Amino acid sequence: MTTVEQPVDVLLSDGTTVQLRQIRPDDAPAVVAMHSRFSERTRYLRYFSPYPRIPERDLQRFVNVDHRDREAFVVLAGGRIVAVGRYERLGPGSPEAEVAFVVEDAYQGRGIGSVLLEHLADTARRFGIVHFVAEVLPANGAMLRVFSDFGYQVQRQYADGVVHLNFPIAPTEATLEVQRGREHRTEARSIARLLAPRGIAVYGASTTGQGVGAAVLGHLRDGGFTGAIVPVHPTAATVAGLPAYPSAADAGRTVDLAVVAVPPEAVTEVVADAATAGAHGLVVISAGFAEAGPEGAAAQRALVRAAHLAGMRVVGPNCLGVANTDEKVCLNATLAPVLPAPGRVGIFSQSGAFGVALLAEASRRGLGLSSFVSAGNRADVSGNDLLQYWQDDPTTDVITLYLETFGNPRKFARLARRIGRSKPIVALATLARPPGVGAGPALDAAAVSALFAQSGVIRVDTVSELLDVGVLLAHQPLPAGRRVAVVGNSSALTGLAATACAAQGLTVAEGYPRDVGPRAGAAEYAAALAGSAADERADAVVAVFAPPLPGQLADPDADFTAALPDALTAGKPVVATFLAGRVPAGVPAYPSVEEAVRALTRVTTYADWLRRPPGVLPELDRVDRLAGQAAFRPDGVDPPALLGAYGIDVVESAPARSADEAVAAAERLGWPVALKAAAPGLRHRLDLGAVRLDLADPAALRRAYVEMAPVFGADVLVQPMVPPGVACVVELVEDPAFGPVVGFGLGGVATELLGDRAWRAVPLTDRDAAELVDEPRAAPLLRGHRGAAPVDRSALVDLLLRVGRLADEQPRVRSLALNPVLARPDGISVLHATVRAGTAADRPDTGPRRL
Secondary structure, three states, X not given: OOOOOOOEEEEOOOOOEEEEEEOXXXXXXXXXXXXXXXXXXXXXXXXXXXXXXXXXXXXXXXXOOOOOOEEEEEEEEOOEEEEEEEEEEOOOOOOEEEEEXXXXXXHOOOOHHHHXXXXXXXXXXXXXXXXXXXXXXXXXXXXXXXXXXXXXXXXXXXXXXXXXXXXXXOXXXXXXXXXXXXXXXXXXXXXXXXXXXXXXXXXXXXXXXXXXXXXXXHHHHHOOOOOEEEEEOOOOOEXXXXXXEOOHHHHOOOOOEEEEOOOHHHHHHHHHHHHHOOOOEEEEOOOXXXXXXXXXXXXXXXXXXXXXXXXXXXXXXXXXXXXXXXOOOOEEEEOOOOOOOEEEEEEEEOOHHHHHHHHHHHHHHOOOEEEEEEOOXXXXXXXXXXXXHHXXXXXXXXXXXXXXXXXXXXXXXXXXXXXXXXXXXXXXXXXXXXXXXXOOXXXXXXXXXXXXXXXXXXXXXXXXXXXXXHHHHHHOXXXXXXXXXXXXXXXXXXXXXXXXXXXXXXXXXXXXXXXXXXXXXXXXXXXXXXXXXXXXXXXXXXXXXXXXXXXOOOOOOOOHHHHHHHHHHHOOOEEEEEOOOOOOOOOOEOOOHHHHHHHHHHHHHHHHHHHOOOOOOOOOOOOOHHHHHHOXXXXXXXXXXXXXXXXXXXXXXXXXXXXXXXXXXXXXXXXXXXXXXXXXXXXXXXXXXXXXXXXXXXXXXXXXHHHHHHHXXXXXXXXXXXXXXXXXXXEEEEEOOXXXXXXXXXXXXXXXXXXXXXXXXXXXXXXXXXXXXXXXXXXXXXXXXXXXOOOOHHHHHHHHHHHHHHXXXXXXXXXXXXXXXXXXXXXXXXXXXXXXXXXXXXXXXXXXXXX
């Protein structure tokens, strides 16, 4: 969300960056200068007259706004104002405002108008404006398209030679789709310019051949980069055998990318020089920035600010570099001397050290690389940017990520859900939080894996497993189910494979494992393998082979691995563990049976996710977002009002501090009642005696109060009895890595002790909510365990959707617990609710586009 205090950086349709901020009175000279650069046509289309100069009175009105009824944003490129967009409310308290833009000629057609409209509409909505109106000349087709292409329901009326437009500015699915489509295209283009440069300037390469800069320059040259390589050196005429220049612009060559390996204090000069040469991006190998402390963090912010003002994006700093194996590019701007062979796998690494390990291991395993980016400190370019690029990249079929932190987890989940439908995403994500990130308890490994799986992401635990899964996805089809045929020449290995399958949740197909015996020849083994691959009872094949003992085979030199390519013709994935022989290319080979089955399981789970229809965000009745916002007051939040605004009804409870007060409350609520200790942690602890049920008269209630007060305190709650049911718990927490997440589990000490909770990230789809209900290990209790009647599962799903909507729309809610929720065949009852509010949590994937 744009604020008065902070400008934002945004991407244009060609992938360049500009800055957007609110107009200031001291912008007057810059506005006049911009106006002087307009063509006569631009002036006429904006002002409906030649308007050769801005009168002083108009100028002062333009640059002095109240940022409420009158707002104006300026767009800066290269430090100068190139566009202005504004709205003005049509009278005090009016729900309508007139909107207008003007863009300097050189920047027209690059998406500035749509960016301004997003930010103006977002601000206007916060001040009660619900409609924009505009007047546009019929000849101004570009401006008419800005409005019509945005997804708004625009009403047009032609009168007096002008097109009058009127449209509501509330966000809709259509406008959100348009906005995210533009976001995808702009971010993808900005990365494409980094990975396919026509020329590269290298800063910091020494003439001695020593140091980081010289290493990257050598790798660029020796890797066969197809574009121009321009070493930039203050004094040398040549560096590494290439002509060097004191400035990149002096080379007279097209320079799209700058690779920077100079000390941090010299980076500012490099940014200015690269901008002068027309570079689109910087790859900053240099260290000494945010990882070095507060001063370095300030230098890093200054670096990004200078680059964005110059229209450039930044990879790094403190990164390993970027690579692209496309034969038209042959880019190795990394510290790795040799890249893996060209292939179909994209690799993103936040860590330089992990990046080195990934490239080395990928090369050893024959995993073909399409492109590689090491983000280092991730000051600008992130994994989300690479997801946007790889989605449409024709050379990339599989995406692998190493992530240390999530800068924008909601956006990551949104992108992964979309991209994972066409290209698998494998992620190695550390569970460790960086210092100072979040004070609450971290989610456990199972919860993190579930949150990844929700978006179709295959989460792995090690670099080895990342590549295990990557190799399988790169070379094999996806399995059609979970049935596995195990074939081998060793009963020990086939038994291990069958056990591993069962442990991982795969099903050993009927008639398997099949052991051909240690004396089987190559032809017999090949026939068994081919038959298993063609077997309709199996969806995948695990092939194992142990070397026979000396003298067991008539032909000891037979090539058993030759059977593997023929097994692939059935269109099913085949994984192999051969303890002898070299497995041919295209067949994923693993040193152990357990590793082979584990990789197959990960891919099978992803294939299961693909087969399930994607969820939708359903319409919910009885939801009033404004009423929910009104529940927040200076002294805290009113939980019943907040929950009621989202259609969540909580059974009324009345506090009491004496037996007489408890009886009076029961008379008002109606008998029979339950008496509960008031402390939140005790309200459901029937096992401790903190809850007494079915108190039918004053005598019983007084007796229960006298017994409870000495143990649990005088404060109690009186609540009318509701029909019994299965106790459930619904939670909402604000996780610093994933944002708001919703948890569901069954109540009781045992399930709490075991952490039997399922978790999903907000926003919740209908599919997410249904999976939450079914995922806990104790979920069979909801489906009619041991003859009990099944509960109303749809009522639980509806409740979870409402909690998810509340979490999505009310960022001031930091945690929420509904405990217990009684689920019955005829519905549910929410007995208690606890809500903790605070300052609004950051929701970076909402509002208008920005970097």
